[in-house]
Amino acid sequence: MKMKLPKLNLHIHSTYSDGKNSISQIVSSALDKGLDYICITDHFTNSWKADIIPNLNSLDKIEMYLEEIGQFQKYLLDEERQMALFKGIEIDLNSTEKFILNSISPAKFDIIIFEYLESIEGISFIKKIINYWRKNSKNSKVFPLIGLAHFEPSFFVINGMNILIDFLTQNQIFFEFNSSYPQFYSQKYHSFFDQLKKRNVLVSIGCDSHHISRLKDIEEVYDRIKFYELESNLIDLVQILDKKRI
Numbered sequence: 001m002k003m004k005l006p007k008l009n010l011h012i013h014s015t016y017s018d019g020k021n022s023i024s025q026i027v028s029s030a031l032d033k034g035l036d037y038i039c040i041t042d043h044f045t046n047s048w049k050a051d052i053i054p055n056l057n058s059l060d061k062i063e064m065y066l067e068e069i070g071q072f073q074k075y076l077l078d079e080e081r082q083m084a085l086f087k088g089i090e091i092d093l094n095s096t097e098k099f100i101l102n103s104i105s106p107a108k109f110d111i112i113i114f115e116y117l118e119s120i121e122g123i124s125f126i127k128k129i130i131n132y133w134r135k136n137s138k139n140s141k142v143f144p145l146i147g148l149a150h151f152e153p154s155f156f157v158i159n160g161m162n163i164l165i166d167f168l169t170q171n172q173i174f175f176e177f178n179s180s181y182p183q184f185y186s187q188k189y190h191s192f193f194d195q196l197k198k199r200n201v202l203v204s205i206g207c208d209s210h211h212i213s214r215l216k217d218i219e220e221v222y223d224r225i226k227f228y229e230l231e232s233n234l235i236d237l238v239q240i241l242d243k244k245r246i
């Protein structure tokens with residue numbers, strides 16, 4: 001089965017955190033490069049990292065950020081461009097639960113990615129957050145797509161693989177092929193990728209770009225997705241994105 005796969009980069013940083021370019025520069029560069037789907041995912045954290053990198057550290061800043069992305073979504077729509085732009089955020093799992101729940105209104109985002117899932121405890125932490133969000137969301141139809149940013153399978157290969165895969169399928173959480181971390185989709189994790197295929201886990205593509213020169217550094221990821229025969233897992237994700245586009 002041959003499928004035409006769209007060009008995605010769903011992990012991009014702007015000057016709202018540690019990226020070097022404004023959202024405006026990112027959008028125009030992504031258009032130039034012919035990307036089909038992009039998502040801005042700036043950092044959200046109150047861990048040690050918060051003192052080192054700029055991040056979305058206040059409700060006002062998050063509102064400004066979302067409003068600016070919203071303006072560009074409108075621009076793309078008005079100009080009838082086919083590229084889709086999404087509102088995302090990258091949550092550091094070392095942040096406190098209280099800080100996350102007090103700051104993030106999930107319905108305002110299209111995509112929420114969690115970084116640093118490294119243990120079973122981390123799975124419980126994410127579950128608790130998602131359950132809280134679901135319980136408190138008025139409209140269950142408006143719920144963001146959840147994913148794991150630059151996830152490293154090695155933490156679960158020896159122990160906990162079933163728990164991890166169940167967690168991903170039950171919550172429709174995607175695995176991200178992040179081209180800044182090719183070691184995380186190395187062939188030594190073939191059994192992990194076989195599970196993703198077998199259990200229809202969603203897969204996504206991001207390059208964690210902090211500069212527009214890197215926005216389209218995703219080409220080799222497509223070869224890897226084909227190698228692991230995960231094309232339809234990617235298409236499933238794209239279909240969910242199509243329902244979210246405005």
Ligand SMILES: [Zn+2]
Nearest residue numbers: 011090149208
């Ligand atoms: Zn990132």
